[in-house]
Amino acid sequence: MLRVTAIDPSNGPRVRRADRETSARADDHRALRLWLRLLTCTQLLERHMRNLLRMRFATTLPRFDLMSRLERYPEGLKMKELSHHLMVTGGSVTGIVDQLVTERLVERLPEPGDRRAFRVRLTRGGYEVFGKMARAHEEWIISVLSGLSRKEHAELFRLLARVKSHALEITERKDGA
Amino acid sequence: MLRVTAIDPSNGPRVRRADRETSARADDHRALRLWLRLLTCTQLLERHMRNLLRMRFATTLPRFDLMSRLERYPEGLKMKELSHHLMVTGGSVTGIVDQLVTERLVERLPEPGDRRAFRVRLTRGGYEVFGKMARAHEEWIISVLSGLSRKEHAELFRLLARVKSHALEITERKDGA
DNA sequence: CTAAAATACTTTAGGCTTAATCTATTGAAG
DNA sequence: CTTCAATAGATTAAGCCTAAAGTATTTTAG
Numbered sequence A, B: 001m002l003r004v005t006a007i008d009p010s011n012g013p014r015v016r017r018a019d020r021e022t023s024a025r026a027d028d029h030r031a032l033r034l035w036l037r038l039l040t041c042t043q044l045l046e047r048h049m050r051n052l053l054r055m056r057f058a059t060t061l062p063r064f065d066l067m068s069r070l071e072r073y074p075e076g077l078k079m080k081e082l083s084h085h086l087m088v089t090g091g092s093v094t095g096i097v098d099q100l101v102t103e104r105l106v107e108r109l110p111e112p113g114d115r116r117a118f119r120v121r122l123t124r125g126g127y128e129v130f131g132k133m134a135r136a137h138e139e140w141i142i143s144v145l146s147g148l149s150r151k152e153h154a155e156l157f158r159l160l161a162r163v164k165s166h167a168l169e170i171t172e173r174k175d176g177a
Numbered sequence C: 001c002t003a004a005a006a007t008a009c010t011t012t013a014g015g016c017t018t019a020a021t022c023t024a025t026t027g028a029a030g
Numbered sequence D: 001c002t003t004c005a006a007t008a009g010a011t012t013a014a015g016c017c018t019a020a021a022g023t024a025t026t027t028t029a030g
Helices: A030-057 A061-071 A079-086 A090-102 A124-144 A150-175 B030-057 B061-071 B079-086 B090-102 B124-144 B150-175
Strands: A106-110 A118-122 B106-110 B118-122
Touching: A030 A061, A030 A124, A030 B030, A030 B124, A030 B150, A061 A079, A061 A090, A061 A106, A061 A118, A061 A124, A079 A090, A079 A118, A090 A106, A118 A124, A124 B030, A124 B150, A150 B030, A150 B124, A150 B150, B030 B061, B030 B124, B061 B079, B061 B090, B061 B106, B061 B118, B061 B124, B079 B090, B079 B118, B090 B106, B118 B124
Parallel strands: none
Antiparallel strands: A106 A118, B106 B118
16 A cells, blocks of 8 residues: 655654664763764754655755755855855755756856856745745744753854864864865 | 875865855844754764765775774674664665675674574674774864863753754654654 | 966766665564 | 565665866966
8 A cells, every 4th residue: 555645744764763872882982972962963953854845845955055045145146155155065056056947946147257157046936935945944943942941052052163163173274274 | 287196185175164154144043043053063073074084094984883883783783773873774774784795894694583684793804994993083073072171061962962852852753753 | 469277167976865665584363 | 374564674766965077268477
């Protein structure tokens, strides 16, 4: 029989979690355990997002991210800028933009004065579709993070800022940027 | 000329970071910004790990994770169990184990009493290789998280635990587990 | 002006991921 | 014993990702 519709909300991914860190041994070290917990949290939330985007809007997180970025720049962004903002290489951006163009959600416009480049912009329809997705997306986020008090939110935000800035220092140094 | 060796440490990924959240608008909401920051942090650290694993050991994060898990179970794990622990679907595990088997780092052993299943275990060589990688890996982790004091480590760990447990509640509920 | 270097983007090959389907084996019910 | 459902794993198609190489255009140096 196998009545499995792609839209059925009860049809999540078939991965049952034990998660990477639950069974960490007692002698594992502090930093390692912190990293594993960070990774686990992000993966849990990310999986949640992906499922909801897929089930309710038949789209993916990378597509959503790209549209989300464009929504902030009504004048559009160049491929290079998108790649920079989304922290992925140009090849990915080319592929995702191609798809969104065929779906008429974004458009490529010539960049005046540089025939190598062009601007990518949300179409009118793109704005409409994105609006719906963004509202649902934010609700999910709020709900999934509602276990923390306002104070804890702020503290977590602050600590992650420190992690981020230190990580940037280190990677910049090693990348020779 | 293009002297680009895969091992040159100065040859990081060509993605220059602006990261998703730097330019978040003032009216973006708390939860959303917290989520974006969490995602950015994880991606930065993960990218760092991937690069170092690739440059120094010519391997990948998923391969490392799988070996890391096996190292904790000298008696081996079944494919199903690996999939569960690593939080990925079976197809991924099949592919990664196949590679590691051809590299003689892990082995498949028959599971007595169930001819459908088998145990996957690190080989002697697998233990050796993994040992070297694990030491380097932990050093990187410690260094990248060294920007936080011991107290901040503990606090971040605690807050992430709260995020994790709340996320698990929600996803369990929705997945109908 | 012209040659070389840099830039913007695309393409390609290969890895990891998922969801869905397939095969083989096991277990449970009649 | 036989049938049918559940389970373990492999396979497939398709998406996103990277690194590397290719194309077209622009900029810079001589």
